[in-house]
Amino acid sequence: MGTKMESLILAQPNSPLQYPIQGFVVAPLAKSVIPGKTLSFIVKKGVLSVEDVLDGDQVEGQGQSNLTISSSSRTHLNDLLSRVTYTSTIYHVKTKDLVNFSFEDYEAIFPVVIKRSSVPVLYDPGTGKTTRLVTITTKTFLRYDELNVLINSIRQFYPKIKIIIADDSLEPQNVTGFNLEHYIMPPAQGWFAGRNLAISQVTTKYILWVDDDYIFNNNTRIESFVEIMEKVPELDVVGGAVGRNQFFFRLQYEEGDEEEGGCLRRLHGRRIQSVPGFDGCFFVDGVVNYFLARTDSVRRVGFDPFLKRVAHTEFFLDGLGDLLIATCKGLSVGHQKKRKQSKYRRFRFPGRTDGRNKLAHHYFKNYLKCIKY
Structure with a gap:
């Protein structure tokens, strides 16, 4: 379903030319009639024709990229123009062409969108809205005590909701339960690889992301998110918030040029604007590791598996300009008390080499010359 911003708009003939300025979309390699009244066309990625040409009609360039129509009768000319078609000659699922046309001293250019139709993805809301619409996902590594506390707390408030766990522990343990899926990965594959795996198995409209050391409480209201x-x-x-920590940020990005990359800054605690109609909700560029998201949106951006240990902002960086993000007060989850885990800490807090490699990765991948977190 299109939006009003995608609807067909015709330029009114304040000159002798009437032509589409937006919304003319054609299927690849398919013929489509050009709306409006024009006279001489030139295109690059397709060919032009006039349908049902009769003897005596003055049409030059049939089936070519340059088409000229002439007539001494305005009525006849308009009739010919109403049958002008555009057919793309290259296959692409989404590209554009420009149509140049002229009449006497008047010239104009309008775009043609060459696009394959996409199939909508719908979700059955069913009954028990929260349970049917949301899957809880988490990634675990060497923290089975914390994971079991999390699962038990989820079941206290949401007995039937689906839980998906991605696990790359060195020596995996068995984790079972009602409506629970436990996926074992090769050891130490990393944080973002695990997130990709967990989210790849979601079949509901939304995912609720939680860390394996969180704990649900009376303020953990998934239905409010929904x-x-x-x-x-x-x-x-x-x-939402983890305990009292409602972490969020803005990303300030200055684009680079052909010679050098751009600059990125992460501004902690900076809001963009209030979400209309929701007190305590604000648009931001990134949120804490406790959020509800549209499953198809998260999959569209994905998690860079190069980032194995320390990563969070990077998902929102990859989604900058694509994801619309908000943070809301009053939606929180608890955080378990930290346990002494020397083996886990060695992986959780890698050395400086890991940090340098991570920055080098971003400088190249995101074409940056400076980063300031």
């Missing part, structure tokens, strides 16, 4: 997302369908991600 209510916000259902009322604001443009939103892709809504974050």
Whole structure:
């Protein structure tokens, strides 16, 4: 379904030319009639024709990229123009062409979008809205005590909701339970690789991301997340708080040029604007590791598996300009008390070499010359 921003708009003939300025979309390699009244066309990625040409009609360039029509009768000319077609000659699922046309001293250019139709993806809301719409996902590594506390707390408040766990522990343990899927990965594959695996198995409209050392409490209201997302369908991600920590940030990005990359800054605690109709909700560029997201939106951006240990902002960096994100007060999850785990800490807090490799990766991948977190 298209939006008003995609609908066909015709330029009114304040000159002798009437032509589409937006919304003329054609299927690849398929013929489509050009709306409006024009006279001489030139295109690059397709060919032009006039359908049902009769003897005596003055049409030059049939089936070519340059088409000229002439007539001494305005009525006849307009009739010919109403049958001008455009057929793309290259296959691409989404590209554009420009149509140049002229009449006497008047010239104009309008775009043609060459695009394959996409199939909508719908989700059955069913009954028990929260349970049917949301899957809880987490990634675990060497923290089975914390993981079991998390699972038990989830079941206390949401007995039937689906839980998906990605596990790359060195010596995996068995984790079972009702409506629970436990996926064993090769050892120490990393944080973002595990997130990709967990989310790849989700079949519901939304995912709720939680860390394996969180704990659900009376303020952990998934249905409130869902209510916000259902009322604001443009939103892709809504974050809450972990304990009292409602971490969020803005990303300030200055584009580079052909000679050098751009600059990125992460501004802690900076809001963009209030979400209309929701007190305590603000648009931001990134949120804490406790958020509800549209499954298809998260899959579209994905998690860079190069980032194995310390990573968070990077997902939102990859989604900058694509994801609409908000953070809302009053939606929180608890954080378990930290346990002494020397083996886990060696992986969780890698050395400086890992940090340098991570920065080098971003400088190249995101074409940057400076980063400031």
